[in-house]
Amino acid sequence: MLKFVSWNVNGLRACVQKGFMEVFSKLDADFFCLQETKMQPGQLTLELPDYQQYFSSAEKKGYSGTAIFTKHSPLSVQYGVGVPELDTEGRVIVLEYAKFYLVTCYTPNAQEGLKRIEHRLAWEEAFRKKLMALDAVKPVIVCGDLNVAPQEIDLKNPKTNRGNAGFSDEERGAFTKLLSCGFTDTFRYLHPEATGAYTWWSYRFRARQNNAGWRIDYFLVSDRLREQIRSTPIYNDVEGSDHCPVGLELDNS
Numbered sequence: 231m232l233k234f235v236s237w238n239v240n241g242l243r244a245c246v247q248k249g250f251m252e253v254f255s256k257l258d259a260d261f262f263c264l265q266e267t268k269m270q271p272g273q274l275t276l277e278l279p280d281y282q283q284y285f286s287s288a289e290k291k292g293y294s295g296t297a298i299f300t301k302h303s304p305l306s307v308q309y310g311v312g313v314p315e316l317d318t319e320g321r322v323i324v325l326e327y328a329k330f331y332l333v334t335c336y337t338p339n340a341q342e343g344l345k346r347i348e349h350r351l352a353w354e355e356a357f358r359k360k361l362m363a364l365d366a367v368k369p370v371i372v373c374g375d376l377n378v379a380p381q382e383i384d385l386k387n388p389k390t391n392r393g394n395a396g397f398s399d400e401e402r403g404a405f406t407k408l409l410s411c412g413f414t415d416t417f418r419y420l421h422p423e424a425t426g427a428y429t430w431w432s433y434r435f436r437a438r439q440n441n442a443g444w445r446i447d448y449f450l451v452s453d454r455l456r457e458q459i460r461s462t463p464i465y466n467d468v469e470g471s472d473h474c475p476v477g478l479e480l481d482n483s
Contacts, residue, residue: 231479231480231481234263234449234478236264236374236477237473237474237476238264239265239267240268241269242267242274242295243269243274244268248471251276253475260300261300261301261302261325262298263297263299263373263374265296265336265374267294267296267297268292278299282304284307284323285323286310286321294321295336296321296334296335296336297334304327305327305328306326308324309322309324310322311359311360312360316353321335321338321353330371332370333361333372335357337353337377338377340395340400347400350400358408369452369454369455371449371450371452373450373478376405377395377396378446380402380406384428385397385444386426412453413451413452414450414452414453414456414459416448416478417476428441428464428466429444430445430472432472433472447474447476458481459478459480459481461478462476463477464476
């Protein structure tokens with residue numbers, strides 16, 4: 231069994247001050263993927279003796295960024311989606327293994343009033359093409375904060391959020407298109423009707439206490455890995471960020 235965890239830490243240095251290492255040790259994953267690390271190389275040293283560490287940072291300081299900590303040496307490492315103008319924010323890391331690619335992603339937010347929607351849709355197109363190219367070689371495991379709630383059951387207040395960033399028709403359509411290209415939303419595969427299963431809560435309006443959240447953090451897998459999905463936990467009791475970690479356990483026999 232291989233155990234994967236993904237967590238938007240909303241600033242890794244801040245999260246370390248809020249118990250990150252305890253969560254990391256307790257979850258004891260083979261692969262621990264992070265989004266929104268908000269740091270540059272050399273700003274933080276983590277003592278993780280059993281893990282290799284891979285970071286991708288944004289050119290802009292204190293913004294975006296991803297990381298993967300892995301117990302398993304990769305065959306190769308790639309950064310970005312391969313489009314220079316989309317690859318300045320440290321949003322994608324790809325590790326290659328014998329049987330699969332592991333991709334962590336922090337999808338750009340369309341922002342209030344959808345003012346960054348054109349950038350977001352250009353990203354969606356490039357990211358989908360990147361995943362399809364990888365999938366043509368071997369199966370892909372994708373995780374991260376994909377910044378979209380695709381169905382009404384994926385957020386507490388769908389009616390009042392219709393058309394807002396993360397629940398616009400354009401973003402939901404892009405997510406549906408990605409799945410139609412041969413990918414499975416692992417949580418929905420095991421829990422097709424589950425409600426109240428959220429991974430992000432606003433810091434405002436006591437949203438977390440009231441579980442008024444959104445499910446925007448994912449593990450997706452190539453359709454041909456579906457039968458190997460064993461569990462898809464949402465660790466909603468873990469604090470330290472406005473997101474909670476999500477997991478995937480995959481039979482690797």
